[in-house]
Amino acid sequence: MKNNQTRFAILVSGRGSNMSRLIDVSKQDSDSHGSIQCVISDNKKAPALKTARDKGIKSKYISPGKKYRTRLTDKAQAKYIKYLKKNKVDYILLAGFMRMLKPGLIDSFPNRIINIHPSLLPAYSGLDTHSRVIDAGEKTTGCSVHFVDSGMDTGKLIAQSIVEVSNDDTPASLGKKVLEKEHKIYPYIMKLLADNKIEYENWKMIVV
């Protein structure tokens, strides 16, 4: 497969700064990074939806259904799958998508759904990572890119970036430092995916 034929979708729930970076690098160099076919959000008000549209990427709100706060209903998930298949997506990149996926979606794209999380997994999965890291007196933290399974931030690790925690860091300052690393590591991993360099079975986590 030629690099520029790799088709990505991005799932977002909020601000979309990682999404923005991924769109920018793929637009600058689709030969290396593949192309982003669509952005989907479970949040009608996500600023990311407008950002994507302004950057010329098709963006769509698909309701998560009313039953859960942290998952999609089966009916909603079927709509996500249908739309992703319609767009002939090779990889799905979660970029601040704050719901866990269920087997139906995961099995439709086996080892082809990737997430970024702002901690050195398996430590500090879930929410409020930066305050928990500071409260625990950690000296280092970072971000992780990993394959998605049906657990919370539990899939096989692809790459991590390390950030030092200073004595005077607040959750906001630490979040900013980690986000800078996220904005570098995610486009890098996107490039490796577009290049077919990351194979689930043989992959050993890298630190970048």
Ligand code: GAR
């Ligand atoms: C990022 O820090 C991302 O790692 C995190 O949400 C933020 C989204 O920011 N994701 C998770 O916590 C997933 N468990 P963004 O919308 O500006 O990219």
